[in-house]
Amino acid sequence: MRVIIIGGTGHIGTYLIPRLVEAGHRVVCVSRQHSIPYRKHPAWKSVEHVTIDRVKAEEAGNFSSQIVALNGDIVIDLICFTAESARKLSEALNGKIKHFLHCGSMWVHGHSEQVPTTENQKRKPFGEYGIDKANIEAYLHSFHQESGFPVTILHPGHIVGPGWLPVNPAGNFNPEVFVRLAKGEVVQIPNLGMETVHHVHADDVAQAFVKSIENRDYAIGESFHVVSEQALTLRGFAEAMAEKFGQVANLQFLPWETWEKTVSSTDKEFTWDHIAHSPCGSISKAKDLLGYQPQYSSLEAVQEAVAFYFDQEGIVI
Structure with missing residues (x-):
């Protein structure tokens, strides 16, 4: 057609x-x-x-x-x-x-x-x-x-995919979060990191x-x-990304009122929007009626995009 x-x-x-x-x-x-x-x-x-x-x-x-x-x-x-x-x-x-x-x-x-x-x-x-x-x-x-x-x-x-930045474990689009996780450096996460991204x-x-x-x-x-099969908590997301780079996530959890003062207004706005929604969607209907079967988990999709970004920017860990 x-x-x-x-x-x-x-x-x-x-x-x-x-x-x-x-x-x-x-x-x-x-x-x-x-x-x-x-x-x-x-x-x-x-x-x-x-x-x-x-x-x-x-x-x-x-x-x-x-x-x-x-x-x-x-x-x-x-x-x-x-x-x-x-x-x-x-x-x-x-x-x-x-x-x-x-x-x-x-x-x-x-x-x-x-x-x-x-x-x-x-x-x-x-x-x-x-x-x-x-x-x-x-x-x-x-x-x-x-x-x-x-x-x-x-x-x-x-x-998400190669060529654009994914939502990171802090709930915004700042690529420095992935760099810090890859280096084993401290990454600050709002609240207890139990909000979700999908x-x-x-x-x-x-x-x-x-x-x-x-x-x-x-x-x-x-x-x-x-969406993918499963959503990710911010904490689980950060830990899995660090592990991908051979690191143990060095996370610091801060109350929102403290955390928001550590980032730019843009990062704060994106993070709030993402954690306020905390999406976690079922795909049972799409699987049953359409035969939809995602080929990527959330982590696999993000890891591909981050690897592409590191390669494009010449970031070597």
Whole structure:
């Protein structure tokens, strides 16, 4: 089928587009600019590239019509962040496509309560991003129920892979945390380190999109978590990363009020957002209905990304 991917040169698209091409689909990659994907693959030679700046096109009121004009059988939207944007595109595509797939977020759940969190638990999002993603999900499901719009929503956790920094054991993106763990130096962790993070390799996210297309009858009208088999506590994460480097983790646990004064405002903001959510998602539904089977554990996904980062930066431990 002809598959239109909006935002196809980012983290997910880097792995998703080759998977789709190898599965025999004709792929159109829509992006703001014809940028180089994170990972080279010969499949990109057969991809049709269309340049559209979504923000500018939506301001001009012609983004949806441009996507419709591409005549796709399937549309995958990886970069939708408001319910209004989702509404305009889905209404324009309704009756014209066989399947619409939206990339959501585990943030739709807000604080973890009963874990592992399942897809049917009540949404209690907080923060602009989580609230917006939850509103998009609610709209798309409502539109499906009203009109039969063929939508599937996938909710990834912390996406990671070679080429970008993973959430670290302090709950932020500062790579120095990994360097210190590798050297056996002290790493300060907020509270008791029992909050959780839940990573997923970008290729496993790509797998879930392809599985949704292949199992369309089970996927339409549903939301699915897309994460690794298990979440990690900050403490367990730190200890496992140190062990990977032949070290014993040298951890210091500080009350939040003390810990927040030891880091930059950016690191503090990211850490608070991650530990306040403490995601831990169930993938039973995706495994049962889609046949989703993550190839990477959280640790394996992070370790691959960190090894790539160390190599790129010339960091030798």
